[in-house]
Amino acid sequence: MNMTAAVMTEAGKPLEIRTVQLASPKSKEVLVKVAATAVCHSDYNALQDETTPAPSVLGHEGAGIVVEVGAEVQTVKPGDRVVLSWVPFCGTCEFCQTGQVNLCESAFGPMFEGTLLDGTTRLSQDGENMYHYSLLSTFAEYTVVPEMSCIKIPDDMPLTQAALIGCGVATGYGAAVRAAEVKPGSTVAVFGIGGVGINAVQGARIAGASRIIAVDVKEKNLELAKAYGATHTVNAAEEDVVEAIRQLSGGYGAHYAIDCSGNTISAEGAWKATRKGGTVVFVGAFHPEKQLNLPAGGFHRVGKVLKGSFYGDIHPFRDFPILAQLYLDGKLNLDDLVIEKIQLADINRAFDSFHDRNAVNVGRVVVEFTGGEGA
Numbered sequence: 087m088n089m090t091a092a093v094m095t096e097a098g099k100p101l102e103i104r105t106v107q108l109a110s111p112k113s114k115e116v117l118v119k120v121a122a123t124a125v126c127h128s129d130y131n132a133l134q135d136e137t138t139p140a141p142s143v144l145g146h147e148g149a150g151i152v153v154e155v156g157a158e159v160q161t162v163k164p165g166d167r168v169v170l171s172w173v174p175f176c177g178t179c180e181f182c183q184t185g186q187v188n189l190c191e192s193a194f195g196p197m198f199e200g201t202l203l204d205g206t207t208r209l210s211q212d213g214e215n216m217y218h219y220s221l222l223s224t225f226a227e228y229t230v231v232p233e234m235s236c237i238k239i240p241d242d243m244p245l246t247q248a249a250l251i252g253c254g255v256a257t258g259y260g261a262a263v264r265a266a267e268v269k270p271g272s273t274v275a276v277f278g279i280g281g282v283g284i285n286a287v288q289g290a291r292i293a294g295a296s297r298i299i300a301v302d303v304k305e306k307n308l309e310l311a312k313a314y315g316a317t318h319t320v321n322a323a324e325e326d327v328v329e330a331i332r333q334l335s336g337g338y339g340a341h342y343a344i345d346c347s348g349n350t351i352s353a354e355g356a357w358k359a360t361r362k363g364g365t366v367v368f369v370g371a372f373h374p375e376k377q378l379n380l381p382a383g384g385f386h387r388v389g390k391v392l393k394g395s396f397y398g399d400i401h402p403f404r405d406f407p408i409l410a411q412l413y414l415d416g417k418l419n420l421d422d423l424v425i426e427k428i429q430l431a432d433i434n435r436a437f438d439s440f441h442d443r444n445a446v447n448v449g450r451v452v453v454e455f456t457g458g459e460g461a
Contacts, residue, residue: 087108090106091103091225091226093142093211094219097136097138097140101433108228109209109210110154114233115156115232116162118153118170120224121455122148122454125453126254142223144223144225145219146219146253147250149168149239156233167243168236173188174234175190187402188398203221246454247420248410256405258282258285258289261369261395264395264405268294271295273299275299276290276311278302279316279346280307281448292417299320301322302321310446328355332359339360342367345369346370348372350378353372364390423448425451433453435451436453
């Protein structure tokens with residue numbers, strides 16, 4: 087079929103709105119009409135990355151309606167509302183068999199090569215192959231995705247808000263609820279209040295934390311964090327973060343610290359601000375050339391748990407429906423995470439905002455497709 091898509095033609099250049107061709111789904115794939123797709127900073131990073139295959143259709147935070155399914159698909163049917171997961175899983179590797187589906191080894195080769203799981207592409211233009219992004223390519227009117235990327239949600243879940251679930255919301259929530267396993271009555275410090283961190287705050291609140299400390303350098307982000315459940319804030323540009331958190335926790339430090347900043351200095355502060363026996367979760371992506379420096383002296387005596395978390399340790403088929411229901415029950419704020427609703431033709435304006443240090447980054451700009459039931 088012919089469809090309109092935003093195409094990355096070359097690293098660092100604006101996306102181009104083009105008519106491209108999309109092939110039918112294979113036996114274990116699903117054709118989805120995209121209703122809404124959020125614009126994530128990871129899409130911006132891909133656009134700037136010389137290693138991203140081009141031409142490609144970016145986008146990895148999306149929701150829509152199933153149009154067609156392959157012969158072997160069992161989990162969804164035409165008409166179902168779905169959220170798309172950019173980390174599918176094979177179900178057969180050692181990690182999948184032990185429940186760590188976010189660490190599945192089968193998806194990453196095709197993901198980096200810009201294909202679907204079988205190593206081929208469904209996208210083309212004038213007979214020339216185009217590449218997928220994170221097996222989803224949601225910056226388009228339609229997409230073909232693996233069945234394991236397609237998670238059914240309740241029929242009354244609005245798809246604009248549902249689009250947010252597939253990446254930043256799930257990662258932040260999962261970092262608190264799944265990776266850290268925050269307990270009721272505890273103290274949680276969240277470092278970096280962006281699209282992931284704000285949802286770690288929400289996750290900590292949902293888990294029953296009694297004290298949630300938001301840490302950032304933007305006062306506007308800290309003020310917003312209060313509306314999502316933060317009980318205290320610390321401006322890292324103005325205060326000694328470690329000392330401030332200790333003062334807010336009876337001198338002991340936080341039970342849990344979740345670093346969403348991707349900044350190694352912030353991550354080191356998260357470790358130091360956590361009490362003995364506490365848990366520290368690093369969910370932010372560090373620059374590969376940076377090094378973490380943690381105090382070696384007495385390291386074994388403090389009894390802390392240090393954990394890296396990819397995708398918030400979530401299981402999409404378990405957690406996406408939970409997140410949708412939390413929203414429908416009024417317990418998860420997704421409405422205010424929609425910074426702006428735009429059309430696909432305006433998508434480069436969303437990318438331009440990543441250059442603005444003063445732009446609001448607690449949430450997402452969302453592309454809505456006409457007729458896609460995004461509201």
